[in-house]
Amino acid sequence: MKNRNQVFDNVLDLVGNTPLVRLNRITSEFEGDFYAKIESFNPGQSSKDRIALYIIEEAERKGILSPGDTIIETTSGNTGFSIAMVSIIKGYECILAVSSKSSADKIDMLKTMGAKVYVCPAHVSADDPRSYYQVAKRLHEERKGSVYINQYFNQLNIEAHYQSTGPEIWKQTGGEITHLVACSGTGGTISGTARFLKEQNPNIKVIGVDAFGSVIKKYHETREFDEKEIYPYRIEGLGKNLIPAATDFDVIDEFVKVTDEESAHTARQIAKTEGIFAGYTSGAVMQAIKQLGEEGRFTKSDKVVVIFPDHGSRYMSKVYSEKWMNDQGFFDSVNEVSTQKIEY
Ligand code: PMP
Numbered sequence: 001m002k003n004r005n006q007v008f009d010n011v012l013d014l015v016g017n018t019p020l021v022r023l024n025r026i027t028s029e030f031e032g033d034f035y036a037k038i039e040s041f042n043p044g045q046s047s048k049d050r051i052a053l054y055i056i057e058e059a060e061r062k063g064i065l066s067p068g069d070t071i072i073e074t075t076s077g078n079t080g081f082s083i084a085m086v087s088i089i090k091g092y093e094c095i096l097a098v099s100s101k102s103s104a105d106k107i108d109m110l111k112t113m114g115a116k117v118y119v120c121p122a123h124v125s126a127d128d129p130r131s132y133y134q135v136a137k138r139l140h141e142e143r144k145g146s147v148y149i150n151q152y153f154n155q156l157n158i159e160a161h162y163q164s165t166g167p168e169i170w171k172q173t174g175g176e177i178t179h180l181v182a183c184s185g186t187g188g189t190i191s192g193t194a195r196f197l198k199e200q201n202p203n204i205k206v207i208g209v210d211a212f213g214s215v216i217k218k219y220h221e222t223r224e225f226d227e228k229e230i231y232p233y234r235i236e237g238l239g240k241n242l243i244p245a246a247t248d249f250d251v252i253d254e255f256v257k258v259t260d261e262e263s264a265h266t267a268r269q270i271a272k273t274e275g276i277f278a279g280y281t282s283g284a285v286m287q288a289i290k291q292l293g294e295e296g297r298f299t300k301s302d303k304v305v306v307i308f309p310d311h312g313s314r315y316m317s318k319v320y321s322e323k324w325m326n327d328q329g330f331f332d333s334v335n336e337v338s339t340q341k342i343e344y
Pocket of ligand 1: 190
């Protein structure tokens with residue numbers, strides 16, 4: 001592992017080895033010690049740098065990729081940014097098929113990072129040839145030597161975190177971690193990290209965070225896909241309307257659901273209490289901690305690690321916009337009153 005007092009060859013040398021920071025105020029009413037793994041310290045400002053680099057380097061090791069080849073994915077989010085960044089450094093073409101629902105800001109950011117962006121209609125079904133899934137699949141089939149990252153269905157997504165995030169947390173806590181609490185989108189982060197940690201100590205409790213409107217929690221409990229669980233929600237990167245193969249449900253003990261509104265307030269509270277400017281799903285994971293804490297689920301000797309997946313700067317027009325919060329009606333409720341009362 002390189003330390004930060006030296007010169008790095010390029011930004012990819014800075015992927016991983018993110019800091020674990022003690023939370024001092026937001027959890028003060030609960031028993032136990034709480035620590036946040038702050039993934040915005042990755043050069044692409046999110047945990048997705050780990051999977052982009054790992055999956056691309058695996059393809060290189062297998063001889064699938066050589067310079068000039070193409071990397072394809074279907075996301076306008078953090079994964080797209082990370083793949084674009086890795087592609088620039090390694091000399092690949094990066095193609096991202098994104099939904100027309102993606103904001104202009106996001107598309108501009110990906111283009112700035114050198115990606116070729118295909119904007120596909122949002123209203124068509126996944127098997128329509130115009131959908132971003134089908135466009136990505138077709139481009140992958142047409143281009144020899146291309147790699148389709150396919151993060152929701154790629155086991156290497158789990159492996160990336162098994163190889164890096166898990167061992168880092170084990171080392172940083174001196175093996176004393178008792179709980180891991182993390183969001184589940186593709187499920188790669190929680191599954192890979194948990195798989196490694198449970199191999200070291202099977203007693204570690206692993207709690208996934210899911211959104212109201214997502215099928216994941218119900219599927220974990222029943223192993224049945226219940227369409228009735230699915231309805232629109234605002235948090236991006238959390239939960240899903242399908243069952244991702246990149247989620248290993250067997251290493252997760254339980255799921256907790258959080259609301260858009262409470263997660264938004266908690267994200268804002270993290271900034272105000274801890275000075276950590278983190279993304280919307282970091283608010284979601286801390287909201288889950290509050291719910292568990294209020295149920296008395298933590299004891300004095302517990303060492304609880306939460307993962308903050310990305311940086312707050314990506315949410316300036318959402319959770320960190322007062323106008324957006326107002327438009328959602330999030331400032332009308334009692335929660336905002338309690339957030340405003342937290343002053344130090
Ligand atoms: N938070 C954010 C902001 C994300 O973009 C993602 C990835 N979709 C997650 C959390 C969840 O991570 P994972 O996909 O590894 O479950």
